[in-house]
Amino acid sequence: MSTTDADETRPVEDPRGDDDAWPNGRQLRSLTRDATDAHTGGSYFEVISEVYSVVFSAAIALAIALGAVQGLNATLTPGPEVHTLDPTWLAVVTTLIVAGAIVGLAGRIGPVGMGGGQAVWWLPTPADRRGLLRPRSVLVPIMGAAVGAAGGLLIGFLALGEPGPALGSIVVLSTLGGAALALAAAAGQVQLGNKRARRVRPAALIGDILMAAGPVLGLAVVFVRPPPLMMPTGTVAVVAIAVLAVLVVALLVRVDTGLNAISGRELRARGAVSAYAAGAVTSMDTRELGRALSGSTAPDQRRRSARMAWVRGPVSAIVTGDALVLSRSPRHLIQIVVAASLALMALLAGWPTWVNVTTLLLGGYLAAMATAESARRAEMAPVLDRFFPISAFDVRRVRIILPGVIMVLWSAGVFAVWGATHGNLPGWIALGVIAAPTFAAGVVRAAYRKPPDWTKPLVTGPMGPVPPGVLLAFARGPDLVVICLIPTLIALIAFGPTFVLVWLQAATSAIAFAIATHVKDEKKPSMMERATEAQKAAGPR
Amino acid sequence: MAKKQTTAPMIRADKVSVGYGSDIASAVCPPITVNMKPGEGLAVVGANGTGKSTFLRAVAGLLDVLGGQIDVFGRPVDERARRFRADVAIVLDEDSYLPALTVREHLLLTARGHGMERVSELVTEIIEEFGLTARQQAAPTALSSGQRRRLLLASAFVRPRRLMVLDEPEQRLDSGMRDRLAERLAAERKSGGGVVMATHDPVLVRVVATRAVLLGEDEVRVVSPEVAAQAIEAM
Numbered sequence: 168m169s170t171t172d173a174d175e176t177r178p179v180e181d182p183r184g185d186d187d188a189w190p191n192g193r194q195l196r197s198l199t200r201d202a203t204d205a206h207t208g209g210s211y212f213e214v215i216s217e218v219y220s221v222v223f224s225a226a227i228a229l230a231i232a233l234g235a236v237q238g239l240n241a242t243l244t245p246g247p248e249v250h251t252l253d254p255t256w257l258a259v260v261t262t263l264i265v266a267g268a269i270v271g272l273a274g275r276i277g278p279v280g281m282g283g284g285q286a287v288w289w290l291p292t293p294a295d296r297r298g299l300l301r302p303r304s305v306l307v308p309i310m311g312a313a314v315g316a317a318g319g320l321l322i323g324f325l326a327l328g329e330p331g332p333a334l335g336s337i338v339v340l341s342t343l344g345g346a347a348l349a350l351a352a353a354a355g356q357v358q359l360g361n362k363r364a365r366r367v368r369p370a371a372l373i374g375d376i377l378m379a380a381g382p383v384l385g386l387a388v389v390f391v392r393p394p395p396l397m398m399p400t401g402t403v404a405v406v407a408i409a410v411l412a413v414l415v416v417a418l419l420v421r422v423d424t425g426l427n428a429i430s431g432r433e434l435r436a437r438g439a440v441s442a443y444a445a446g447a448v449t450s451m452d453t454r455e456l457g458r459a460l461s462g463s464t465a466p467d468q469r470r471r472s473a474r475m476a477w478v479r480g481p482v483s484a485i486v487t488g489d490a491l492v493l494s495r496s497p498r499h500l501i502q503i504v505v506a507a508s509l510a511l512m513a514l515l516a517g518w519p520t521w522v523n524v525t526t527l528l529l530g531g532y533l534a535a536m537a538t539a540e541s542a543r544r545a546e547m548a549p550v551l552d553r554f555f556p557i558s559a560f561d562v563r564r565v566r567i568i569l570p571g572v573i574m575v576l577w578s579a580g581v582f583a584v585w586g587a588t589h590g591n592l593p594g595w596i597a598l599g600v601i602a603a604p605t606f607a608a609g610v611v612r613a614a615y616r617k618p619p620d621w622t623k624p625l626v627t628g629p630m631g632p633v634p635p636g637v638l639l640a641f642a643r644g645p646d647l648v649v650i651c652l653i654p655t656l657i658a659l660i661a662f663g664p665t666f667v668l669v670w671l672q673a674a675t676s677a678i679a680f681a682i683a684t685h686v687k688d689e690k691k692p693s694m695m696e697r698a699t700e701a702q703k704a705a706g707p708r
Numbered sequence: 709m710a711k712k713q714t715t716a717p718m719i720r721a722d723k724v725s726v727g728y729g730s731d732i733a734s735a736v737c738p739p740i741t742v743n744m745k746p747g748e749g750l751a752v753v754g755a756n757g758t759g760k761s762t763f764l765r766a767v768a769g770l771l772d773v774l775g776g777q778i779d780v781f782g783r784p785v786d787e788r789a790r791r792f793r794a795d796v797a798i799v800l801d802e803d804s805y806l807p808a809l810t811v812r813e814h815l816l817l818t819a820r821g822h823g824m825e826r827v828s829e830l831v832t833e834i835i836e837e838f839g840l841t842a843r844q845q846a847a848p849t850a851l852s853s854g855q856r857r858r859l860l861l862a863s864a865f866v867r868p869r870r871l872m873v874l875d876e877p878e879q880r881l882d883s884g885m886r887d888r889l890a891e892r893l894a895a896e897r898k899s900g901g902g903v904v905m906a907t908h909d910p911v912l913v914r915v916v917a918t919r920a921v922l923l924g925e926d927e928v929r930v931v932s933p934e935v936a937a938q939a940i941e942a943m
Contacts, residue, residue, distance in 0.1 A: 550804035
């Protein structure tokens with residue numbers, strides 16, 4: 168018998184020794200925290216200072232929002248119009264949107280995950296998952312409650328217009344509701360556990376549906392005009408609060424006892440998404456945040472492949488790819504419908520012209536953004552634009568086709584309603600159709616923008632220091648829409664769709680198209696390419 | 709009348725300096741001079757950080773050279789041009805796909821976008837060749853990293869091309885797939901196509917390359933495939 172064979176037959180001694188000698192999850196967290204503190208040298212005063220800054224900024228932002236909402240309540244008091252939207256119903260619409268945002272966000276980022284170094288160093292250890300994950304599971308209801316409380320304040324002021332006992336009930340209810348929704352998403356994650364994940368994460372889908380239901384309900388209320396809602400007070404409020412409190416505690420226990428069931432793969436995947444999203448928030452890059460949240464939510468998506476027999480050449484290939492990406496993304500389809508509902512709701516509710524114009528602009532841009540997912544992905548992975556025998560200039564022009572077609576249909580519908588309520592229906596439809604490519608050009612320009620530039624010196628303003636490079640990055644896309652829609656804005660606010668304004672809009676739409684399809688002569692590697700290069704240079708072979 | 713065979717270089721690199729800075733001082737390797745004709749395979753070999761991928765990026769037109777000149781098919785490199793994109797198939801080390809499309813749809817779209825005939829049969833053949841048959845209805849996000857690599861390589865073979873630019877094509881592939889890829893690339897070269905690749909695989913160098921550029925910190929040498937393969941084995 169060879170030495171090797173002898174080694175193989177010898178019982179392997181467990182090098183770990185006694186299990187009790189190993190730190191549990193809580194001890195491991197403590198050890199890591201102590202080691203980190205020893206190296207970073209941060210003082211408690213710095214932490215207090217940062218917390219103070221965040222809380223103070225949030226309080227000021229909330230106070231400003233509350234003032235605006237209170238003013239909105241006074242403006243929206245029902246008038247003699249045929250169609251109107253009572254503030255109490257608008258509060259319900261807002262509640263659905265806030266609830267959808269909480270559930271959808273919680274479903275996409277985890278809510279319980281572990282990324283970066285912690286996933287690499289902690290998950291392979293024998294330490295119990297529950298001990299490792301408990302701070303994150305506690306943070307989930309706290310974040311949900313914080314969003315719920317802020318939303319409750321806004322909703323309460325919107326519905327009531329002034330402080331009072333009913334406002335207190337609404338705030339407490341929405342605080343508990345926010346915590347319950349976030350915990351419900353976490354409980355769903357625990358429920359999935361090690362099972363093969365379904366095609367779509369339920370929490371993300373439910374969140375999207377809730378967000379879509381808000382504006383659609385608002386539109387329905389405008390037509391039906393139901394009586395104002397009674398706000399919960401007295402016994403009803405107390406019972407509702409008690410029920411929600413019990414639900415929160417029950418969900419908290421369910422999540423806490425089920426933490427060990429969440430698989431390492433699931434924790435890593437959710438941790439990666441939250442780390443990506445956190446990085447995008449820190450760098451104030453909304454495009455990156457969208458990418459982080461629109462990443463695949465299912466590990467094994469399968470579907471029947473389309474034959475694509477209609478594709479002939481690069482143009483139809485690119486347009487077909489763009490259309491498939493849009494048609495297979497329920498979130499983006501919902502976004503288009505929600506944007507139309509928003510614009511129509513404001514228009515039909517008899518609100519002031521400036522509110523209608525603002526919601527039309529916002530709705531149009533929101534809808535157009537949903538159609539440009541392929542362009543945003545091509546910016547991140549430029550190879551997608553180089554796959555086909557077509558010049559870079561032409562690729563950019565082709566990428567506008569799908570957003571352009573969708574926005575022509577969207578604008579025709581919304582401007583038709585505008586025409587029906589303001590007269591001169593054909594003129595408004597013509598103006599809407601001609602203005603539509605501007606929205607498409609704006610989102611394609613935004614899709615191909617550079618990441619925010621933080622290297623430029625900060626500019627001091629009344630609201631504090633402002634990074635100009637970041638503002639310029641955010642403005643790229645919306646700037647084109649606002650400037651090139653000036654003829655339409657003048658028509659909406661003052662003169663209607665006159666012959667001159669329609670022609671002017673045609674000219675500015677052409678300018679928008681030309682600007683959005685301009686390709687600079689740049690051969691610098693993308694962020695992903697640079698990261699890959701650095702990794703390859705550093706990695707061992 | 710037989711088609712006139714051209715022996716003009718596919719790639720002509722003349723004292724090319726490459727790097728990620730803005731001046732010649734930031735070059736990652738000494739200047740590179742090499743020509744590649746149709747039917748040749750050129751391996752770019754060297755240790756980590758010697759500039760293999762950087763040189764390939766310059767050949768692919770994704771990076772401006774710091775000095776010298778690169779011509780591809782007799783013209784200065786311009787990857788934005790339709791003709792360049794039609795002639796050159798590029799597979800670099802990056803995951804590039806649309807998550808909403810299946811593996812088969814990616815290849816169908818690529819083939820049809822390049823105006824290929826008998827697309828369905830062609831895609832089925834390529835999928836089989838690259839071992840993706842069982843996963844052809846899956847989204848790329850559901851593939852392993854090796855399978856995603858196969859998908860990217862397959863996308864280069866499902867379309868017409870005169871030149872292939874490949875950055876470490878062997879990465880994340882199992883040994884069987886590496887062997888099949890080497891045979892495929894050798895056949896590509898023998899049929900008159902050009903293959904330029906950065907690689908750390910001595911087998912790929914021996915089977916595919918007809919010449920190699922050996923990149924070092926102090927010098928760049930154009931060597932035989934055998935010398936390059938031995939250099940890799942000694943690294």
